[in-house]
Amino acid sequence: MEEIRIVVDSRERNTELLAALESAIGNVEIKTLNVGDYIISDRVCIERKTVHDFESSIVTGRLFEQVKSLKETYEFPIVLIEGDKKEFSLNYNSIRGAVISLYLRYGMQVIFSEGIEDTADILLMLAKREQIDENRIPSLKGGKRAYTDDQFREFVIGNLPGIGPKLAKSILKHFKSIGNLANADISDIMKVEKIGRKKAEMVKRIIDGKYTAD
16 A cells, blocks of 8 residues: 555544554654644545534534634545534534534535544545545645745646646656646656556646636
């Protein structure tokens, strides 16, 4: 299996979960995060809450403040609620209403986990999908930052379907500029490591295709 990495907030205290992740991937990086608890890629960040944490954050109103910050920072943030749903002390309609509000107001996905092992499996599955299948790497993007010209170039190429940050860097190192990539043919694009004909044809189609929106 290719190496994957998960960045964990230094305030995450569940040693059992950290041990499970380290056992599975061996590459858990502890940092103080501005938002969220687990960074999976440049676009996926997880806010992990136990059943009691989630319930408390509804009562205090803290939940929607946290979610707003997550959504402003990451494209696909997720709230993961860990524990037995039977442990909720609030009326379940209140819980369900909060989950619906998260989706309708912020487009926030909510995943329920049965416990520590289930949470570890979910995080691992997300990391594999993002980092191996989509070539995306964990990125701490909290707060405003100034982007260099090269970072903007990586952003442009990295947002082509199926490319992501890793392949974007490989493509730009190979072609040196977006203009050179635009002038390349499919066989040239396939010379970049990990780009087969299907991806090369997709890149060429997106770059060369005519804009048809009204």
